[in-house]
Amino acid sequence: MEQFTSNDNDKTKIAFVLGNGRSRLSFDIGKLSKYGTVYGCNRIYDHLFPDYLVAVDKAMIDMLLLDDIQKKTKIVIDKRIYDKHYGNTRSLDHIDPFVHGIIDSGNLACMLAAQHGHTQVFMIGFDYISQDGYHNNVYSGKKPYKDKHQTHTLPISVENWYKKCQIVINRYDKVLFARINNNDYVPPIQALNFVNLLPEDFDKLFPDIYDCDINIPRSYKPIIDKLPKRGGRVMIQAPLTHGMVRWKK
Numbered sequence: 001m002e003q004f005t006s007n008d009n010d011k012t013k014i015a016f017v018l019g020n021g022r023s024r025l026s027f028d029i030g031k032l033s034k035y036g037t038v039y040g041c042n043r044i045y046d047h048l049f050p051d052y053l054v055a056v057d058k059a060m061i062d063m064l065l066l067d068d069i070q071k072k073t074k075i076v077i078d079k080r081i082y083d084k085h086y087g088n089t090r091s092l093d094h095i096d097p098f099v100h101g102i103i104d105s106g107n108l109a110c111m112l113a114a115q116h117g118h119t120q121v122f123m124i125g126f127d128y129i130s131q132d133g134y135h136n137n138v139y140s141g142k143k144p145y146k147d148k149h150q151t152h153t154l155p156i157s158v159e160n161w162y163k164k165c166q167i168v169i170n171r172y173d174k175v176l177f178a179r180i181n182n183n184d185y186v187p188p189i190q191a192l193n194f195v196n197l198l199p200e201d202f203d204k205l206f207p208d209i210y211d212c213d214i215n216i217p218r219s220y221k222p223i224i225d226k227l228p229k230r231g232g233r234v235m236i237q238a239p240l241t242h243g244m245v246r247w248k249k
Contacts, residue, residue, distance in 0.1 A: 011035065011036055012036075012037075012117075012118075013036075013117075013118055013119045013120055014035055014036030014037070014118060014120045014122070015036055015037045015038075015039060015113035015116070015118035015120065015121045015122070016029075016032045016035070016036055016037070016038050016039065016121075016122050016124060017039045017040075017041075017106065017109045017110050017113055017121055017122070017123050017124070017126075018032075018038065018039065018040045018041065018044055018048075018050065018109075018124050018125050019041060019106040019123065019124065019125035019126040019127070020041055020042060020043070020044060020125055020137050020138045020139060021125040021126060021127030021128070021136055021137065021138070022125075022127065022131070022136050022137070022138055023124075023125055023127050023181055023182070024124055024125030024138060025138060025214055026199060026210055026211055026212070026214040027124055027125075027180075027199075027209050027210055027211070028208070028209050028210075028211065029047065029048050029124070029209075030047075030048060031208060031209055032206075032209065033051070035206055036118070036120075036122075037051050037052075037113070037116070037118065038050040038051050038052075039051065039052045039053075039054060039109040039110075039112060039113050040052070040053050040054070040109070041053070041054050041055065041105040041106055041109055042054075042055050042057070042060050042105055042139070043060070043063075043138075043139045043142060043145070045064075045067075045069050045072070045073070046139065046142070047138075049069075049072045049073040050073060051073065051074070052073070052074050052075075052076055052109070052112060053069065053073045053074065053075050053076070054075075054076050054077070054105045054106075054108050054109040054112060055075065055076075055077055055105050056077060056078045056081060056102075056103065056104060056105045056108055057105070057144070058081060058085060059143075059144040060105075060144055061075075061077055061081070061085075061086070061092070063143060063144060065089070065091070065092075070091035070092065071091075074093060075091070075092050075093065076092075076093045076094065076095055076108075076109075076112055077092055077093070077094050077095075078094065078095070078096075078097060078103065078108060079094040079095060079096040079097075080096075081094075082094035095108065095111065095112055095115070097111055099164060099167055101160075102160065103164050104160070104161055104164065106123070106126055106161070106165075107161065107164045107165050107167075107168050110123065110165070110168050110177065111168050111171075111172075114168070114171075114172035114175045118175065119174065119175055119176060120175070120176050120178070121175055121176070121177045121178070122178050122180060122197075122202070123177065123178065123179045123180065124180050125138070126165075126179050126181065127181060127185075128158050128161055128162060128185055128187055129158060129185040134149060134150065135147065135149075135150050161187075162187035162188065162189055165187065165189060166189050166190075166191070169189060169191045169193060169194045170191060172193075173191070173192075173193055174193070175193060176193050176195075177191075177193060177194045177195075178194075178195050178196075178197045178202075179194070179195075179196050179197070180197050180198075180199055180202045180210075181196065181198075181199070182198050182199050182200075199212070200212070
């Protein structure tokens with residue numbers, strides 16, 4: 001932890017990337033801007049307008065535009081999606097991840113923060129797994145997310161999340177990345193510039209952000225038994241949609 005600093009002189013070096021895992025509810029994210037630049041994902045505008053809002057799902061991007069969120073914060077999307085669907089939409093910025101296949105909004109936001117020159121990136125709400133087997137998202141039940149009583153994102157999607165995270169961390173090896181979480185799951189990311197920090201350690205750097213009295217369950221309950229099976233094998237029923245579903249108009 002001695003590599004990290006919250007010195008006011010380093011505000012331009014510090015970035016906070018906010019995922020929407022339920023552990024994020026233990027943090028007062030409205031206070032982060034006094035310490036650094038804030039990057040958020042998808043429907044976070046229900047709680048906060050970050051400095052940059054990143055989205056990669058078309059249903060989510062369409063909703064952002066419908067709600068005129070581009071007038072309140074800068075929206076950044078995957079360049080491939082921009083070129084395919086939004087090439088004439090000047091209110092959207094885009095970033096080329098140079099990554100094969102789907103990349104999620106959280107990892108794209110980390111990439112954006114690194115490209116902006118921040119040397120310390122703190123990842124909050126990057127849970128990867130569900131504590132109870134159900135959809136682990138702050139906005140479960142709100143469009144365009146799954147209902148909170150549906151099973152969590154498929155294991156193949158979770159694997160995709162941390163593999164893409166590994167790519168980002170390896171690419172920006174001069175940037176220090178810290179995942180702030182106290183759940184039982186630690187993604188198998190191997191890099192000298194990546195560390196898992198407990199919220200209590202984060203609190204020493206940035207006081208009054210983490211609230212230990214907000215109880216988020218810590219025990220990891222495997223979800224494999226909740227997934228539909230056929231012939232003893234787990235059925236992969238949908239592409240990687242990062243917890244989002246198609247909603248009827």
